Amino acid sequence: MSNQPIVKLVNVNKSYGNVYALEDINLDFYPGEIVSLVGDNGAGKSTLTKIISGTEGPDDKGQIMVDNTEVKNWTSAKARARGIETVYQNRALSEQQTIYDNVFLGREITNRFGFIDRKKEIEETESLMRKIGYTSKVWTPYSSVNKLSGGERQGVAISRAILFESRLVILDEPTTAMALTEAAEVLEFVRNLKKSGKSVIFISHNPWDAHAVADRFVILERGKIVFDGPKGSMSADDFIALLHKFAKKDIKS
Amino acid sequence: MSNQPIVKLVNVNKSYGNVYALEDINLDFYPGEIVSLVGDNGAGKSTLTKIISGTEGPDDKGQIMVDNTEVKNWTSAKARARGIETVYQNRALSEQQTIYDNVFLGREITNRFGFIDRKKEIEETESLMRKIGYTSKVWTPYSSVNKLSGGERQGVAISRAILFESRLVILDEPTTAMALTEAAEVLEFVRNLKKSGKSVIFISHNPWDAHAVADRFVILERGKIVFDGPKGSMSADDFIALLHKFAKKDIKS
Amino acid sequence: GTWCSGVKISYFKGGTADSFSDVLEKGAKQAAADTGADVTIISSNWDFPTMVQKFKEEIAKKPDAISFMGHPGDAAIQPSAKAAKDAGILVDFSNVPAPKSIATVNGGFTGANLKLMGNNLAARSVKDFGLKKGDQAIVIGTFGVPGRSDREDGTVSTLEKAGVKVTKLDLKAFAGNAAGDPNLVTPTLTASILKNKNLKLIVAAGPILGNMNNYFKAAKLEPGKVKAAGFDLGDTVLKGFEEGYIQLTADQEPFKQGYMPIISLCLAKQYGLGQTSVDTSSGFVTTANYKVVAALPKGFR
Amino acid sequence: MSEQKKGVLIPERLKPVLGAFIFFVVMMVAFIASSPEVFLNIGIYSAVFLSLPLFAIMGMSLVFVTAAGEIDLAFPSIIALSGLAFAWTLQQTNLNFILAAIFSVAVGISCGLLNGYLITKLGLSSLITTLGMNFALIGLTNVLNNGEVRTLEGLNDSKIKSILVGSFGPIPAQMFWMFAIAFVLGMIFHRHKFGLHVRVAGDNPEAGRAMGVNIERTKILCFALVGLCASIVGILGILLLSTYFSTLGEAYLLPTLAAVFVGGTPVTGGKGTIGGLVIGATTVVFIQTGVVAAGLDGQWTSLGFGLVIVLSLLGHRKFSGRLTR
Amino acid sequence: MSEQKKGVLIPERLKPVLGAFIFFVVMMVAFIASSPEVFLNIGIYSAVFLSLPLFAIMGMSLVFVTAAGEIDLAFPSIIALSGLAFAWTLQQTNLNFILAAIFSVAVGISCGLLNGYLITKLGLSSLITTLGMNFALIGLTNVLNNGEVRTLEGLNDSKIKSILVGSFGPIPAQMFWMFAIAFVLGMIFHRHKFGLHVRVAGDNPEAGRAMGVNIERTKILCFALVGLCASIVGILGILLLSTYFSTLGEAYLLPTLAAVFVGGTPVTGGKGTIGGLVIGATTVVFIQTGVVAAGLDGQWTSLGFGLVIVLSLLGHRKFSGRLTR
Numbered sequence A, B: 001m002s003n004q005p006i007v008k009l010v011n012v013n014k015s016y017g018n019v020y021a022l023e024d025i026n027l028d029f030y031p032g033e034i035v036s037l038v039g040d041n042g043a044g045k046s047t048l049t050k051i052i053s054g055t056e057g058p059d060d061k062g063q064i065m066v067d068n069t070e071v072k073n074w075t076s077a078k079a080r081a082r083g084i085e086t087v088y089q090n091r092a093l094s095e096q097q098t099i100y101d102n103v104f105l106g107r108e109i110t111n112r113f114g115f116i117d118r119k120k121e122i123e124e125t126e127s128l129m130r131k132i133g134y135t136s137k138v139w140t141p142y143s144s145v146n147k148l149s150g151g152e153r154q155g156v157a158i159s160r161a162i163l164f165e166s167r168l169v170i171l172d173e174p175t176t177a178m179a180l181t182e183a184a185e186v187l188e189f190v191r192n193l194k195k196s197g198k199s200v201i202f203i204s205h206n207p208w209d210a211h212a213v214a215d216r217f218v219i220l221e222r223g224k225i226v227f228d229g230p231k232g233s234m235s236a237d238d239f240i241a242l243l244h245k246f247a248k249k250d251i252k253s
Numbered sequence C: 001g002t003w004c005s006g007v008k009i010s011y012f013k014g015g016t017a018d019s020f021s022d023v024l025e026k027g028a029k030q031a032a033a034d035t036g037a038d039v040t041i042i043s044s045n046w047d048f049p050t051m052v053q054k055f056k057e058e059i060a061k062k063p064d065a066i067s068f069m070g071h072p073g074d075a076a077i078q079p080s081a082k083a084a085k086d087a088g089i090l091v092d093f094s095n096v097p098a099p100k101s102i103a104t105v106n107g108g109f110t111g112a113n114l115k116l117m118g119n120n121l122a123a124r125s126v127k128d129f130g131l132k133k134g135d136q137a138i139v140i141g142t143f144g145v146p147g148r149s150d151r152e153d154g155t156v157s158t159l160e161k162a163g164v165k166v167t168k169l170d171l172k173a174f175a176g177n178a179a180g181d182p183n184l185v186t187p188t189l190t191a192s193i194l195k196n197k198n199l200k201l202i203v204a205a206g207p208i209l210g211n212m213n214n215y216f217k218a219a220k221l222e223p224g225k226v227k228a229a230g231f232d233l234g235d236t237v238l239k240g241f242e243e244g245y246i247q248l249t250a251d252q253e254p255f256k257q258g259y260m261p262i263i264s265l266c267l268a269k270q271y272g273l274g275q276t277s278v279d280t281s282s283g284f285v286t287t288a289n290y291k292v293v294a295a296l297p298k299g300f301r
Numbered sequence D, E: 001m002s003e004q005k006k007g008v009l010i011p012e013r014l015k016p017v018l019g020a021f022i023f024f025v026v027m028m029v030a031f032i033a034s035s036p037e038v039f040l041n042i043g044i045y046s047a048v049f050l051s052l053p054l055f056a057i058m059g060m061s062l063v064f065v066t067a068a069g070e071i072d073l074a075f076p077s078i079i080a081l082s083g084l085a086f087a088w089t090l091q092q093t094n095l096n097f098i099l100a101a102i103f104s105v106a107v108g109i110s111c112g113l114l115n116g117y118l119i120t121k122l123g124l125s126s127l128i129t130t131l132g133m134n135f136a137l138i139g140l141t142n143v144l145n146n147g148e149v150r151t152l153e154g155l156n157d158s159k160i161k162s163i164l165v166g167s168f169g170p171i172p173a174q175m176f177w178m179f180a181i182a183f184v185l186g187m188i189f190h191r192h193k194f195g196l197h198v199r200v201a202g203d204n205p206e207a208g209r210a211m212g213v214n215i216e217r218t219k220i221l222c223f224a225l226v227g228l229c230a231s232i233v234g235i236l237g238i239l240l241l242s243t244y245f246s247t248l249g250e251a252y253l254l255p256t257l258a259a260v261f262v263g264g265t266p267v268t269g270g271k272g273t274i275g276g277l278v279i280g281a282t283t284v285v286f287i288q289t290g291v292v293a294a295g296l297d298g299q300w301t302s303l304g305f306g307l308v309i310v311l312s313l314l315g316h317r318k319f320s321g322r323l324t325r
Ligand SMILES: Nc1ncnc2c1ncn2[C@@H]1O[C@H](COP(=O)(O)OP(=O)(O)OP(=O)(O)O)[C@@H](O)[C@H]1O
Pocket: A016, A019, A020, A021, A039, A040, A041, A042, A043, A044, A045, A046, A047, A048, A089, B149, B150, B177, B179, D001
């Protein structure tokens, strides 16, 4: 890990109406590091990723620093241009469009008049899907996304995130509703990302998965960071015990 | 476990167009038994539950037997009347309606003209939610469901399933997207169901959860039952190994 | 009759189904039965671009003759009229005069001079009801759509010349055409009546005129307290006369506007006679003569 | 999250009604200020209340259809066709009101059932199907009626007319009928299980099906209700005029739709309000009166009408959050 | 699952176009069979092709709006208002066509931008907003025009008129313009990234936003395109008539909407087809001609029109699966 964080959050806050989803968040993400972000439902994990990826603006007081410079009016287009890619919890796919349209959405390969170079997009989509191991006789890059299974959709969303020169990949519950073997493939894929020098933020409700891939754990509870530390020699069971310790207690009467 | 199965499937098939989602399924579900139904994405688990709960009709050839008598034109209303309750993968909640409306949907407490007895429905909803441990200062039975968090919605769906005199409760991925502590509560709840003599079909992609609650495992792969046996002394690791053995291999090229 | 059989005539009526267009159609069909002519009825929903479009389509079908009514004016139709003439199709105009086009095709014209009709109704009202400067009047109808509202526009301008202050109630303005259901005029008309303290006259046409009794009741007006005048003549209008709610109306005899052009075109086609022009807006129905009219056979006005 | 919103004083489900009401009051205050001589006179209210019930009764059934996630544009033609059935039967039977009303209602409901069948059983889009059916049914009406204006003079002295559309003091009888129907339909919509099923059909039909609710039947009944209300409106309209025109329903299309949305029922389905509809219909029928009374004649009316619709939408938006996409 | 569907020969995205086309052919065969004397005569095609381009050009812009998940009912008034701008400028400038066209287009686009702003930035429902705006803008047009009919006789001999709406042999010039515009808009809709963004806006705007697509701007531009096409239609319509009436746009509302859906663009957003629209518009404009030619006059036309719309919907349903909720 180099010393300069790719993204640094300083005192970031986010409220929805009277609800504080995030409070005074200070976090750094370094190159080549896999951070498992965990916490209860509603803890603010997705909100945090949305702020980093530019789809939601934080409240005024805090700062987002990318490569040690503060960024203002952060948008998803800017984030992607700076190498921050996100696989959203809801996948962010347009079901009725083709696979290649979805892969290149917002960053279409076009001629100078803005017309899409389909041939090139399809070629790249094919080689990419092959690379991450998704191929099929049933669908082609021309297929629309609504023809795909949940796992396949996930594949499209992930391939989209790695296609471009990404440095930090955020995966928001990428294994949710995935069967064992498919989930294992995603974990393998996350480790490969790290090998190729990319930084990863991995969000999961499955503590075994979260433990398996992580270099570092960040636990969020009710909008606050309650734990931030390296995995070190912590075992899965230790980690689960840690999680239980911080879990909010007051949901039960 | 008594000798007479609550539900018995004989040679059940289900196809969507040219796709066979289920092929020649033979299965029995006995009182007081927790069956963990597992399998890859698209294996047919949800389809199987839909057939048992009457929301999808099977193809003509097979039979559904309830209490050892064949049922025809099986509908969700009939299934519920016979004590089969389902918590669907998609929760089946009407977001804009109140909690009590959702809990009693399709089985409203009414006067003889069909007007809803709100007071009674609210009372029962409250006592029920208290019973299963979901209470809150933020929402009341009057709240519409779209004000609730994912975990809370799950609570509504589950409470709906146990409110009535149910004998077989089907839970389709009830812990998906749930944080550790909340998932633990659901597991606890499943065990309580069993204690009160109910039969449970539990579907999960989390092998640890599936292992933890089960009396018996059924593994589906591509529409077929590839394993059906008691848990016995099988450890979680054995179970995971078993799953890996049956997992479909050809999704990768 | 059969003397005109085999002659194909396209007859333009205005709306698909309003009482005025329907009487036009009745007239044309009567003429078809009397002559044996093969008459096709074309409807345009009173929409000008549609009329011109349909006119062009009919010319393309090359019938023997076209009777074109309610058209949008010379500039729009003269080129097509010329095309019709070149194609050897006889053309007759009705309802709204189009001098240049009529000259182009040497056609006939059957109908009322609507503007004049409006002017006359206003002048007659001023005279009969003794209207003077400072009196107020309400005119209900469509305004500012030439061809469709010449009559009402004419009424308004003549009334205003006489110093009468006019409030226009636009039927089209309220969500489509309130002429379809005269009930829907009640609230606005009542508001207008309350607003105009010095109201002496209400002018309306067709179903609205026929519903005058209900408007008077709604506004708590005695029959005759304010005079009502207008256009068209049907059972309900005659009833209005009888009950004292209506004092004056001018009918443009739509039946004749349907009947005469077919006869004229048949004569021209079969016997080479010149086309005929007929003015159908000759007289007024008043409190003095409505009984005579009421005794006439029904369904022809 | 560490804090919770507190003190939401107005229950969510009353917001649209309240929003529609506030908007109505503001509009009326503006009208009274601009033309006190008109709006401080009871006469204008009597006049407006003559036709208000027709819009409101029609609109209530549209609240059901809209809440069920569909839309109905065919009702103007159903008014015309069922009205024809009413007028024709009256003529044939020498003013047998009961028979005529039964036949008219049967025609109206049949049209609604046909729409409902096409839409739910054959899976067609309600917007386009009812647009098409509106043309088809008015065409059928015209073909059957063949351009006749049917005068029903005898009606003027009939008892039934004075019961249905007579007046009690300054208040037209149809206002009472409107409130009665609003009460019944309001209870059904908000309190009966049918109303719940309607809302579920518009919000999440899959959920309803899974819970054993017959979503198709629920939707079909909503379209049938539109047919029923259309025939009621046709009957009342004809009684008011003692005359039948085949153009009878035409003018209801846009104002009634506007009343539904101005009343706070969102186009997206899943909820709605009968109380709001009554307020919305009242707003809509007062708009034109107000503009005319303000001395802006003719051409200004539609400008005013359009602006009021957009403004009321903005009001709902601010007050209850985004209603619709 | 053990078997897979095989041999889907027709690509999914061509199905609506093909469906619309088959329907059109079947209808025309029926017309030709019933009235060969009319439909085997080239003259009728020349006549129908006079107005077809106006419906088609208008409809193309509605395909964009519909695919973007919105609807626009305000275009008839935009035709009227931008047409007024055109006619007025011609009169003021002694027939300076360029200036008049620029002003008209500017007015049309501004109206569209206003609709787009209200709908996307203020979050109002497009159905109701444009319903309201349709009233407001026609009211504004009438207030400004004050009932004048603007005769532009000089236009009859102008060169620009013969270029835009003259004829090449039996084919009206506007047919070529229609195809040119269809080609450009078709390329943009199906191949340009703007078209993709439009479809994504209608299918899953959140996904688009997450991928950095400016969904609001995309939608606003769709409404602006409606304004642009409305002014083109206004200009062509005025040139055809050499006259301006403020009722110019009125008759376009329902047939143009019908053309969009008959053409195979679903009301649910996320997809659409420009080729299908051209076929749909052709179907719609031939309906009336065909019904009259079949010897069914006046009253039957709307019955035929309605039935064709419902039938075409059924055809799409069978052919491409359920298009819409
Ligand atoms: N758009 C929004 N409007 C209002 N409140 C919101 C919004 N988005 C999130 N919240 C609230 O912010 C809090 C944090 O939500 P967030 O989605 O970040 O949680 P999470 O940790 O991702 O939960 P999960 O594990 O269930 O995905 C929750 O209380 C949620 O209800």
